[in-house]
Amino acid sequence: MGKQLKVSLIGNPNTGKTSLFNLLTGLNQQVGNYPGITVEKKEGTCRLPGGGKAHILDLPGTYSLNASSADEQLVVESLLRKEQPDFPDLAVVVADVENLKRNLILFTQIKDLKIPAILVINMADQMERRGISLDVELLEKKLNTRVVLMSARKKTGIDELKKQIEDYQQLPVSPCLSVSELDATYFERLQKAFPEEDLYRLWLCVSQDVALKKIDESLLKANEYSERNTPEIKRLQQKETIARYLYINRFLNNAYQVDRTKATDWRSVLDRILTHRIGGYAIFFLIMLLMFQAIYNWSSIPMDFIDQSFAHLSEWTNNHLPEGPFTSLLAEGILPGIGGVVIFVPQIAFLFLFISLLEESGYMSRIVFLMDRLMRRFGLSGKSVVPLISGTACAIPAVMATRNIENWKERMITILVTPFITCSARLPVYLIIIALVIPDQTFVGFNLQGLTLMGLYVLGFGMAVLSAFVLDKIIKNKAHTTFVVEMPAYKVPMAKNVLYTVLEKTKSFVLVAGKIILAISIVLWFLASNGYSDDFYQAEEIVRAQPENTMLSEQEMQTAVASYQLQHSYIGIIGHAIEPVIRPLGYDWKIGIALVTSFAAREVFVGTLATIYSVGSEEEETIKERMSSDVNIRTGKKLFDFPTGISLLLFYAFALQCMSTLAIVKKETNSWKWPFIQLVLMSGFAYLVALGAYQVLT
């Protein structure tokens, strides 16, 4: 295999790097609209017109090479460390035509590192509407590089870009600015200390006070250079930025003009409405309300269909395959387990359809801005909204997204409260319980079940904010930061981006959650269909011998035997062992088992109950019907009645029922202390609230 050309896509947030990446590589990608969504590493291969291939890397958005967050640091490191694998042969700097000046700062910095760089000016489709005119040739001359004007949305300029990538060796690598002019004596001394190093690269290494310690230290060790006067470095950094602006201004006024009279100004009007301090919240609330109603109403038909189909399939398997334990495993373990996952696909797809529409249209950034006012009061920042909203998908990427928050305390608080946000794994649990205990009626025109679901989302969000408020008082303060939010233009969402998001999220839900649930349902089925005592093996004889059972019909007898057997299986024994702890919450041993297994992942709760309720039953009945007709032996009432249902909903709203969250918090905070505190507090609180609710309601 020949060496592939390594290309990094670099640019400010929201300039369309990911969209361009999708176009170049055609891989499935997550595309977001608020700053910092690009956290994970995205790589792909692009075919060049001459037959060669380029390896493309989509880097997180960054404003400059003076890193202030972990995200940006990642970019800077990838450009400074020549020895590491991500070091690019070619940097494609993606700029947005509407914010060209700010974007060029980063470009000149990269050019000064003497990395071959192409300037891509994206969103050319917006130029006419904004009254922008651009002299590409002049820019090319002044910046001494190739400039490609393109639109990822209209797919123009891509071929031109590919050609330029192919010819990257012809790019001039001369720098734009010479840092030594900023302070001749300082830079002379610096260069003398490390004669072999390139001066600008050296300066970046030295000036990244927090970010690049490792490079810095190895440099310092290699040489006795130890002078580090932080205020002086800060002053020089400012000087550098000013010098860059001056440099850019010298030609940009000629090359780039905006005719304001041509620009339509509905954007600022819309901004004023959507971020209004009362109206803004009202609109946000309304949109959320409609979204949850739609999720409920639109997905009920495909869900019922999936539920029925799996019930049919189980019955068919039982009747048509040769009788034996493997057939039972298929019909009572595997199929209900898979069905329990697949049934949530419609709702999850709709949820992410809406979320990605909000992101793509540009509205999400207004939410971030709007919420910043509110968040500040609770020790969070507007940037916390990104993790909190991502938390509706899953706490794990959300906790990772906090890397974008510079302030240690704000980041810590965000990490700690994010698991309260209703994640998609809670959704299956909520949905099944709501279906069981909340009547399917309308209340002033709104579906009661949809309202309950929305209430749970509000509850999770409220709890996150409330605990942030408490933590803000407890955790010691370090420095405070200011908040800059990116306000991208309003756009009609790109269908491709929305589609990719929905497909990717749904796929990862089915694959990740699905595998775990499948494995757990196999193990559960095994534990539920095996036991060690005589009670288990002689269940039939024992039940038949009981005098009160002689009146039962054959059908009832079978059910009685199956349930006796289940109670004395391994799983029954485990469930009974924990029952005393959870009985005050209104749960029986079956729910107890589901609580234990769902610690692996919350959605396992549903799969577990599906498996338990299927073992030993051969009638064609959906799991929901079985659950709803189950009776709590102790109280003689329906097991899933209103008090138990509410208690379960509250328990799952608050408890940290997720091993993976613990693992990621450990990784991000680098200690077991925080995940441990989080687990004890959240689950303890959940227990108390569920207990209180059950006791009050019965």
Added chain:
Amino acid sequence: MWSLQHILVYLAVAAAVAYLVKKYFLKPKSKKERTCGMDDCGCH
């Protein structure tokens, strides 16, 4: 048929247990995170 079904069941259960153990108990050791930028990323 009897023994084949039993063998299949035991295979399935063994695979499931192995998967869960690998996923939740062995992960901390075998995990080689490739993300850079954090303190112990192992990519210097």
